[in-house]
């Protein structure tokens with residue numbers, strides 16, 4: 001099939017500071033690659049420490065400018081306009097996201113870009129409709145006092161993002177941060193700078209005051225990421241990415257006692273009981289294992305299947321895995337590339353290690369044959385393993401690829417123990433037609449999110465986040481308001 005990779009929106013990707021696009025002050029740049037082809041498609045202008053300081057200063061100044069003086073209703077109007085403008089420019093966002101990630105167009109057009117708009121629209125609604133608490137309080141003199149809470153912005157928020165759902169995960173933080181009256185400095189992943197940069201055009205088009213939304217490009221340690229988290233005028237840091245990066249950022253946040261919200265890695269289990277509807281299970285788990293080429297923090301990498309249906313499950317999942325073709329086209333039958341050559345090497349390292357750890361490779365396990373423009377892309381085969389021990393490294397460490405190990409179990413207590421035997425705690429899926437068991441097992445999962453007979457079904461009002469090594473805090477709906485505001489209690493003696 002013809003390659004549908006859209007040319008990048010622009011081959012020069014700039015920082016966005018105080019409402020204007022800027023090169024880095026030191027002239028440093030780095031290359032931007034298309035994972036679908038392996039070709040260099042752009043030049044990213046890296047922000048220096050001085051540029052990051054300028055961005056933070058612009059964000060701080062905006063708090064005292066028109067943005068800081070607006071009513072919530074006025075801000076909500078602007079934020080809603082951002083959502084509408086993203087929708088109007090959906091094709092541009094789609095082209096930028098597909099160029100940066102190599103993800104098939106159907107994934108970006110159904111998930112990434114619509115959620116980019118929804119993340120603004122939803123938090124415009126949440127901030128408009130969520131009340132704060134109040135108490136009538138009896139006072140010692142027999143009178144009364146009225147206690148009530150007001151929410152105030154925290155200030156300048158650093159937003160540090162990964163590459164797997166660049167626009168979705170960035171706006172998931174920028175939407176509520178702005179709804180709460182904060183200003184932001186975003187550090188997108190060095191792999192995927194385009195949609196964050198493009199959002200600057202949207203901000204200017206809707207009349208967002210300068211300095212409310214800023215973008216600085218670069219890497220982590222010794223670059224824009226670290227410059228941002230080290231800047232003392234950052235009031236809070238919200239981060240999505242690897243657990244190890246979260247630990248490094250937490251140390252920076254400790255200086256000045258800044259608040260953090262972390263959405264980190266996972267090694268998410270699926271538990272399939274023998275009474276489950278196997279059609280639903282295979283449909284759900286083939287998305288959960290393979291969507292976005294397995295580069296989903298919520299994806300399943302461990303599958304525990306009750307022994308009577310183990311063979312049948314493996315047979316049907318194998319058919320589902322084999323149905324994918326490698327390529328970054330618009331057709332849902334295609335599995336896109338991994339994000340980079342480095343990540344491809346990491347995933348292939350786990351493919352080799354699985355064999356060394358005694359796995360039976362049921363399907364996949366290597367690099368697919370692919371010709372034409374995409375021959376240089378970072379593809380791997382969708383892969384299923386059986387025969388791995390529960391405590392093998394392949395079953396314990398986050399791989400972030402289109403693969404999973406399948407292990408049989410015999411009893412409910414046993415599988416609860418296996419599913420929870422991990423340092424992570426992001427999400428789990430439970431598959432059963434037994435209602436009591438569904439509730440019982442779901443509640444026993446040590447995770448932030450548990451899906452029953454479904455996966456990645458999102459209601460943006462619900463709490464979202466992970467426990468253990470998978471994160472700190474919850475975002476979503478009112479939970480985001482908790483993070484992005486300071487609550488002040490006012491006590492009035494009547």
Ligand SMILES: NC(=O)c1ccc[n+]([C@@H]2O[C@H](COP(=O)([O-])OP(=O)(O)OC[C@H]3O[C@@H](n4cnc5c(N)ncnc54)[C@H](O)[C@@H]3O)[C@@H](O)[C@H]2O)c1
Pocket residue numbers: 160161162163164169187188189190218219220221224225226229240241242243245246248249262263264265266296297398400426466470471
């Ligand atoms: N829990 C969730 O909601 C969720 C969602 C998506 C991805 N993830 C996780 O993200 C990871 C994949 O993304 P990634 O490889 O981009 O993660 P990463 O941690 O390598 O990078 C994320 C961001 O942090 C920046 N960064 C790196 N080191 C830094 C430092 N020392 N200081 C400041 N910033 C720094 C990077 O430049 C990038 O912008 C996986 O572990 C995945 O599970 C989690």
Ligand SMILES: O=C/C=C/C=C(\O)C(=O)O
Pocket residue numbers: 164165169172295296297298458464
């Ligand atoms: O790869 C991780 C996907 C995370 C999804 C969300 O944060 C979300 O749906 O809000």
